[in-house]
Amino acid sequence: MIDPVFLDTPLYRCEALEPALGCAVSIKLETANPVRSFKARGTEVVASQLAEHGSRAVVCASAGNLGQALAWSGRGRGLDVTVVASRFAPAAKLDRIRALDARVELVDGDFDLARERAAAVARHDGIRLVEDSLDLETCEGAATIGLELVGPELVGPEPVDTAPSFDAVLIALGGGALATGVGHVVKALAPGVEVICVQPLGAPAMTLSWRGRRVVTTDATNTIADGVAGRRPIPAVLADLLLVADDAVLVQEASIIAGMRMLLDHAGLVVEPSAALGIAAILEDRDRFAGRHVVTIVCGSNVDVDAYHRWVGPASTRRP
Amino acid sequence: MIDPVFLDTPLYRCEALEPALGCAVSIKLETANPVRSFKARGTEVVASQLAEHGSRAVVCASAGNLGQALAWSGRGRGLDVTVVASRFAPAAKLDRIRALDARVELVDGDFDLARERAAAVARHDGIRLVEDSLDLETCEGAATIGLELVGPELVGPEPVDTAPSFDAVLIALGGGALATGVGHVVKALAPGVEVICVQPLGAPAMTLSWRGRRVVTTDATNTIADGVAGRRPIPAVLADLLLVADDAVLVQEASIIAGMRMLLDHAGLVVEPSAALGIAAILEDRDRFAGRHVVTIVCGSNVDVDAYHRWVGPASTRRP
CATH class of the missing domain: 3.40.50.1100 (Rossmann fold)
Structure with missing residues (x-):
């Protein structure tokens, strides 16, 4: 995959x-x-499975690298990708996520706050939440x-x-x-x-x-x-x-x-x-x-x- | 090889x-x-052949990268490696060649003078001259x-x-x-x-x-x-x-x-x-x-x- x-x-x-x-x-x-x-090794697995099951969208919280990887893997499989990140994340990481056509939502806090927000987005939109390390x-x-x-x-x-x-x-x-x-x-x-x-x-x-x-x-x-x-x-x-x-x-x-x-x-x-x-x-x-x-x-x-x-x-x- | x-x-x-x-x-x-x-792709071929034929030594002129690669390939095969280089070559390249146990001889001129000197060494010592691009x-x-x-x-x-x-x-x-x-x-x-x-x-x-x-x-x-x-x-x-x-x-x-x-x-x-x-x-x-x-x-x-x-x-x- x-x-x-x-x-x-x-x-x-x-x-x-x-x-x-x-x-x-x-x-x-x-x-x-x-x-x-290295993060795309995991997002390739996630995105392959989602595409196979007909999913259209996915969301994750990210310090930056997971989001960029999920954006890359999702783009190639027609998935709408949302990445929730801290507004303190490196601009280079956020810019690359956007350049890969993902939607970036910033939270005014750290990575753990982004995790909470991503979970809320997933519940609200009824889409798959990718939880780094847990999944x-x-x-x-x-x-x-x-x-x-x-x-x-x-x-x-x-x-x-x-x-x-x-x-x-x-x-x-x-x-x-x-x-x-x-x-x-x-x-x-x-x-x-x-x-x-x-x-x-x-x-x-x-x-x-x-x-x-x-x-x-x-x-x-x-x-x-x-x-x-x-x-x-x-x-x-x-x-x-x-x-x-x-x-x-x-x-x-x-x-x-x-x-x-x-x-x-x-x-x-x-x-x-x-x-x-x-x-x-x-x-x-x-x-x-x-x-x-x-x-x-x-x-x-x-x-x-x-x-x-x-x-x-x-x-x-x-x-x- | x-x-x-x-x-x-x-x-x-x-x-x-x-x-x-x-x-x-x-x-x-x-x-x-x-x-x-990329130079080791070539020196691996050269050094493999030399080792196979029982050679013990090899010399090349180098701007730096060929010499480092030949030193690496030769060291692993028990070859004595001499590298002739310009004394204006980057110190980093010359240091790495020496660190790989090769002998470095510097000429007071450019790469083309080093080529002449390497040919002379090969003739004098009766050892294989590796000529980059020609060989x-x-x-x-x-x-x-x-x-x-x-x-x-x-x-x-x-x-x-x-x-x-x-x-x-x-x-x-x-x-x-x-x-x-x-x-x-x-x-x-x-x-x-x-x-x-x-x-x-x-x-x-x-x-x-x-x-x-x-x-x-x-x-x-x-x-x-x-x-x-x-x-x-x-x-x-x-x-x-x-x-x-x-x-x-x-x-x-x-x-x-x-x-x-x-x-x-x-x-x-x-x-x-x-x-x-x-x-x-x-x-x-x-x-x-x-x-x-x-x-x-x-x-x-x-x-x-x-x-x-x-x-x-x-x-x-x-x-x-």
């Missing part, structure tokens, strides 16, 4: 990053596609990344089981679709690979929930990593995460920016803050990863250009 | 670029691999990009011939390996697709040769596109190029920088100047491409970070 343009994404060692990180690092790159994030399709889509990381290799006519060459995978943790989807596959097919979720200190709700084994909400978020900034973990997603995550760590904003800059300077990759969480985690705990081989999923590159330049530009122009 | 990490690279529409360019644009991305350019392996490697663009699609058990959705391909033109390799495949399998080579006005030797149908050399080059800056076209490569190129165009430095900036701002891609030649060609001749669907091969991303920031940074920090 997933357009091949979103599948079999690059996976490669990036040795230029390694001297500074003290471990072997491989990149799983989810940005070289029409929506510049299994969004997790299954992300899980295909896991299959590409640890699944049987297709060499010759028969699939061949090969042990992955890496021993840990670093996954950005927001609502949990990416972490539970990839984590489920990794734990099923390569249980020896450590599944480490990474979240900003400024948006720690899911990590605190994972640590406490019960839902912990927060009053606010304070992070540049807009893609993972939620306050209210979904109980069912937490339950899944407890089954598949080996650890959940929190990182500082300065480490996220340092990670973005390293990916630009040494890997030639533009990434959004959420996609630098894995590198940030290595930077904050080099001893843990020393000598190991780590995969980090570079999950999105949708940034506002001006903010990006402020974060990663030459020292003379960097602002706090 | 080619490590799969270099094959089946992303090919995708980039709609965010299209309003400014006035045509449909697809990206063939050759930067998301261990050497950040067919380097063209065949590049040609695999063409197969991925216009070759039969593997959907289901049998390959299926499908007409490509695009009608022109824009190819950076330097020594000619990329242009003749990709051009040969495109003209053989999809003769209706226009093959357009793009070179900087500041390094026009091959384009002038193509136009004059005889080798034209120049005294100097003056371009930031270090990857394609040659003065002395190779006659046999020109002969091949005359068979497969529909056009060869020259673009200004300002257009190359504008192309790099557009790829960063609208596609989230870091590219070296040579990889922006295709976008530069569209910018300089919008009428020619209006309403068409164009593929541009983003052939490399090895840039010096400081130079890159100068070229594409925020307006306040841009220097001429």
Whole structure:
């Protein structure tokens, strides 16, 4: 059901990053596609099923990437797409959603308020609500990344089981679709690979929930990593995460920016803050990863250009 | 013979670029691999053959990317690799070649002087000289990009011939390996697709040769596109190029920088100047491409970070 343009994404060692990180690092790159994030793997599944069942419309709340992906997947299948987002979401993300012919509705609050509003729209209009991380399709889509990381290799006519060459995978943790989807596959097919979720200190709700084994909400978020900034973990997603995550760590904003800059300077990759969480985690705990081989999923590159330049530009122009 | 990490690279529409360019644009991305350019497709072929025949050493001249690729391919096969380069080559490229355990010899001149020196090393040491664009392996490697663009699609058990959705391909033109390799495949399998080579006005030797149908050399080059800056076209490569190129165009430095900036701002891609030649060609001749669907091969991303920031940074920090 997933357009091949979103599948079999690059996976490669990036040795230029390694001297500074003290471990072997491989990149799983989810940005070289029409929506510049991994989210279309899930929206392709959702939109295919809706189109098959004759649906005409769909709504979601989004920090930006899910909305862009749903707009892309819906447009190709004749679906009317509505995306509810925070008015504080990056303009670049909102502009791309509109350019893909979706209707954007902004709420004067954060992502969790957008979720409430999207649910209301769905009830009122009688249309399908796509709930990121709760709806299994969004997790299954992300899980295909896991299959590409640890699944049987297709060499010759028969699939061949090969042990992955890496021993840990670093996954950005927001609502949990990416972490539970990839984590489920990794734990099923390569249980020896450590599944480490990474979240900003400024948006720690899911990590605190994972640590406490019960839902912990927060009053606010304070992070540049807009893609993972939620306050209210979904109980069912937490339950899944407890089954598949080996650890959940929190990182500082300065480490996220340092990670973005390293990916630009040494890997030639533009990434959004959420996609630098894995590198940030290595930077904050080099001893843990020393000598190991780590995969980090570079999950999105949708940034506002001006903010990006402020974060990663030459020292003379960097602002706090 | 080619490590799969270099094959089946992303090919995708980039709609965010299209309003400014006035045509449909697809990206063939050759930067998301261990050497950040397409060159390893060719060096994998060369190094495989050398290893098979028991060779222990190899030398090439390089503007930087071929050397890095040969170093990578040779290291994995136990070959001693020597790369001769101009001392004006980007430090980032030279550093990466050294980091891959190759010996770097610098000449106090440009790429064409490095070619002479590499030939002397090969004669003196009795080892294989890899001549970019002249040696067919380097063209065949590049040609695999063409197969991925216009070759039969593997959907289901049998390959299926499908007409490509695009009608022109824009190819950076330097020594000619990329242009003749990709051009040969495109003209053989999809003769209706226009093959357009793009070179900087500041390094026009091959384009002038193509136009004059005889080798034209120049005294100097003056371009930031270090990857394609040659003065002395190779006659046999020109002969091949005359068979497969529909056009060869020259673009200004300002257009190359504008192309790099557009790829960063609208596609989230870091590219070296040579990889922006295709976008530069569209910018300089919008009428020619209006309403068409164009593929541009983003052939490399090895840039010096400081130079890159100068070229594409925020307006306040841009220097001429």
